[in-house]
Structure formats: C-alpha cells, structure tokens
Amino acid sequence: MLILAIDTSTSAITVAIHDDERVRAQASHLDPRAHTEWVAPLVETCLTSAAVTASDLTGIVVGNGPGPFTGLRVGIVTGLTMGHALGIPVHGICSLDVLAAQSAPLVDGELLVASDARRKEVYWARYAVRSGAVETLTAPAVDRPADLPDEVRALPTAGRGPGLFPELFANALPVLDVDATVLARLAVERLRDGVDMPVEPLYLRRPDALTTAERAKR
The missing domain is CATH 3.30.420.200 (Nucleotidyltransferase; domain 5)
Incomplete structure (x- = not known):
C-alpha cells in the first residue's frame, strides 16, 4: 500500500505519502489563498522525497473539508484527477x-x-x-x-x-491546520478496517460566485 494524502481545506496546503507502516514523505505550505499554486509542486516534492513515482501509488486520500469553496476544491480535484489518470481509488475523510x-x-x-x-x-x-x-x-x-x-x-x-475569536474560544489547543501525515494515517487505519470513505466535498454553503441567472434574480 502506498497512499498519497492531500488536504487544502485549511490555511495549509499539505501533502504526505504513507506506505502502510510509516510516513515516507511530507510537505506543507502555509498560505490560505495559494492552494492552486502549491498543491502540484508539493505532490512532486513528496514523490521525489519518497523515491517513488505517481505510478507506484495504490491509492489517494483527500480531505473532504469543510473548507472555503475554492481552496477545498483544489485538493479534491487534484486527487480525483490523479486517481482517474492512474486508475487507483480515491478516498475522502472529513478534515x-x-x-x-x-x-x-x-x-x-x-x-x-x-x-x-x-x-x-x-x-x-x-x-x-x-x-x-x-x-x-x-x-x-x-x-x-x-x-x-x-x-x-x-x-x-x-x-x-x-x-x-479569542474572546469566544478561551481554551485554545496548539493545533491550527490539517497535517497530511495524520490524514494519511487515518486513511490507512480505515482501509484496514474496511471503512467506506467516499469523496464528498463538505462545502456546507453555496460559493460566493453566482451564475448569470442567479445574479439576474437579485
């Protein structure tokens, strides 16, 4: 098993590769508005660091969100596109x-x-x-x-x-953004347990962009 994990639901664009026993590579970049620019280079960095090629992958897992529409969509589309091209399954886990x-x-x-x-x-x-x-x-x-x-x-x-919102959440934990190494580990554990992990983007609300018809109704 060789799993590529991708999450773009938070401020971190984060990627990792797990071989069923350990994390082989991981890379992240912090920028809430640069998911499109960073996700492909980070995937390439991880493949190189792990000394594998995309064709060696046996599965992909993406963070389902919830997350802002554009950022979340980048990671999910990247995972689905790679999975289709490689002929391997793509799984999803709530971020x-x-x-x-x-x-x-x-x-x-x-x-x-x-x-x-x-x-x-x-x-x-x-x-x-x-x-x-x-x-x-x-x-x-x-x-x-x-x-x-x-x-x-x-x-x-x-x-x-x-x-x-520090005035509303007084008991903060030092965990801010998704770590793809943990996403990968969860995917491996759930695959072992036979858990179904569909890719279901959790946008939870409509995107900011409107169609021409929607704008005309306003």
Missing part, C-alpha cells in the same frame, strides 16, 4: 476529523474543532477522546461563533477559530 485526531494526544474528554470559514464564521464539530480514540459527536456545521452554546465554546478547541 475536521483529522484536526481532532491531531488533538487527541492533548485531550482526555470532549473537544471542539473550529476552523476558519471566513465571513466571520467557523466550521465546527464536537468530538470525544477516550483512551486516545476519537469519537465524532456531531456532524460538521458552519455558524457564527457567538451562536454556539457556551458549553461548546468552553471546550478545548483546535483549529484557527480561537485565534480569530
């Missing part, structure tokens, strides 16, 4: 699940993941960590931070939400 898994060593109990959704909103979901295992408690959603219940905002919180 908030990855942030929760990155936070698991720091938490024993419930935690919140709140990532930047722009428009003064956050993408969020609740999780529980028990003996290192992460359980999803709520489906991903997008809301203004002040609209979340007080007891939810008081939880240890991963993602960029606390940095953007």
Whole structure:
C-alpha cells in the first residue's frame, strides 16, 4: 500500500505519502489563498522525497473539508484527477476529523474543532477522546461563533477559530491546520478496517460566485 494524502481545506496546503507502516514523505505550505499554486509542486516534492513515482501509488486520500469553496476544491480535484489518470481509488475523510485526531494526544474528554470559514464564521464539530480514540459527536456545521452554546465554546478547541475569536474560544489547543501525515494515517487505519470513505466535498454553503441567472434574480 502506498497512499498519497492531500488536504487544502485549511490555511495549509499539505501533502504526505504513507506506505502502510510509516510516513515516507511530507510537505506543507502555509498560505490560505495559494492552494492552486502549491498543491502540484508539493505532490512532486513528496514523490521525489519518497523515491517513488505517481505510478507506484495504490491509492489517494483527500480531505473532504469543510473548507472555503475554492481552496477545498483544489485538493479534491487534484486527487480525483490523479486517481482517474492512474486508475487507483480515491478516498475522502472529513478534515475536521483529522484536526481532532491531531488533538487527541492533548485531550482526555470532549473537544471542539473550529476552523476558519471566513465571513466571520467557523466550521465546527464536537468530538470525544477516550483512551486516545476519537469519537465524532456531531456532524460538521458552519455558524457564527457567538451562536454556539457556551458549553461548546468552553471546550478545548483546535483549529484557527480561537485565534480569530479569542474572546469566544478561551481554551485554545496548539493545533491550527490539517497535517497530511495524520490524514494519511487515518486513511490507512480505515482501509484496514474496511471503512467506506467516499469523496464528498463538505462545502456546507453555496460559493460566493453566482451564475448569470442567479445574479439576474437579485
């Protein structure tokens, strides 16, 4: 098994290669508005670092988001296009699940993941960590931070939400963006367990761009 992982749902464009036992290569670049420019070079960097070619890959996993439309779409389309060209399966994992898994060593109990959704909103979901295992408690959603219940905002919180709204998220965790090495590890674990991982982009709201017909109705 040789899995390429790609996530562009957060401020980090992040790529990794996992061989079923360990991470063979990883590369990331931090820029919330340069996903298109960086994802292909980072994939090439990882292939070179791992001393493999694209034809050696047996699968690809992408972060399903949620994330801003344009950035999220870049990673998903890249993964799907490569998978089609190579004739290998492409899988998807919720990016908030990855942030929760990155936070698991720091938490024993419930935690919140709140990532930047722009428009003064956050993408969020609740999780529980028990003996290192992460359980999803709520489906991903997008809301203004002040609209979340007080007891939810008081939880240890991963993602960029606390940095953007420090007055609302007082219990910040030092986990900001998705790490493709963790995305790859989760994919390997779920493949071993036979878990279905469809690629389902979680935009959670319509893109900013409107069609001509939509603009005419306004």
